Amino acid sequence: xxxxxxxxxxxxxxxxxxxxxxxxxxxxxxxxxxxxxxxxxxxxxxxxxxxxxxxxxxxxxxxxxxxxxxxxxxxxxxxxxxxxxxxxxxxxxxxxxxxxxxxxxx
Amino acid sequence: xxxxxxxxxxxxxxxxxxxxxxxxxxxxxxxxxxxxxxxxxxxxxxxxxxxxxxxxxxxxxxxxxxxxxxxxxxxxxxxxxxxxxxxxxxxxxxxxxxxxxxxxxxxxxxxxxxxxxxxxx
Numbered sequence: 388x389x390x391x392x393x394x395x396x397x398x399x400x401x402x403x404x405x406x407x408x409x410x411x412x413x414x415x416x417x418x419x420x421x422x423x424x425x426x427x428x429x430x431x432x433x434x435x436x437x438x439x440x441x442x443x444x445x446x447x448x449x450x451x452x453x454x455x456x457x458x459x460x461x462x463x464x465x466x467x468x469x470x471x472x473x474x475x476x477x478x479x480x481x482x483x484x485x486x487x488x489x490x491x492x493x
Numbered sequence: 494x495x496x497x498x499x500x501x502x503x504x505x506x507x508x509x510x511x512x513x514x515x516x517x518x519x520x521x522x523x524x525x526x527x528x529x530x531x532x533x534x535x536x537x538x539x540x541x542x543x544x545x546x547x548x549x550x551x552x553x554x555x556x557x558x559x560x561x562x563x564x565x566x567x568x569x570x571x572x573x574x575x576x577x578x579x580x581x582x583x584x585x586x587x588x589x590x591x592x593x594x595x596x597x598x599x600x601x602x603x604x605x606x607x608x609x610x611x612x613x614x
Binding site for chain 2: 416417418420422429430431432435436437441473475477480481482483484485486487
């Protein structure tokens with residue numbers, strides 16, 4: 388089982404703002420990384436470092452953290468944002484992933 | 494462009510081994526590490542291990558230690574993941590991903606396209 392905890396499912400109305408959270412003790416030590424995975428595709432990086440987006444990721448995606456909780460916020464969710472989202476962090480043993488959050492855009 | 498291309502789908506019997514390749518292009522292979530991640534059907538992501546493509550140093554997930562071996566061929570810019578003594582619950586899509594490092598941060602980008610491995614008698 389994952390030591391990073393995510394809500395299994397979240398929904399948002401089209402154009403509204405949604406926050407996806409990730410909790411875990413290892414989040415205190417490193418910035419949290421976020422990945423988006425659409426059905427049948429490999430995961431893709433959406434947020435890394437303090438709040439950085441790779442080229443091609445819209446600026447409606449942002450990341451933040453406080454203590455042992457990290458958040459991915461989508462401001463003005465679009466239909467194409469419907470996907471699974473995974474947080475990732477590190478500890479002395481290696482890489483940890485959250486269990487994933489399925490985002491539904493209504 | 495930076496790209497990782499993995500080998501094709503595999504079907505194996507329980508107890509057998511599988512070796513998946515991941516060919517890198519578009520960057521200096523030995524300047525980065527490679528992580529391997531798997532995803533069972535309908536499940537989340539599971540980290541398997543990491544290899545430093547310059548030194549060959551490795552770090553394996555505790556629950557797979559002893560069954561998984563990561564290697565590289567720097568002459569071709571290819572990373573390999575071998576999993577031994579396969580079981581039915583090893584059925585998954587296996588991904589390689591390049592690891593990048595920043596200040597207090599790590600990330601995996603890009604990812605290979607994935608290699609489905611089916612373990613069935």
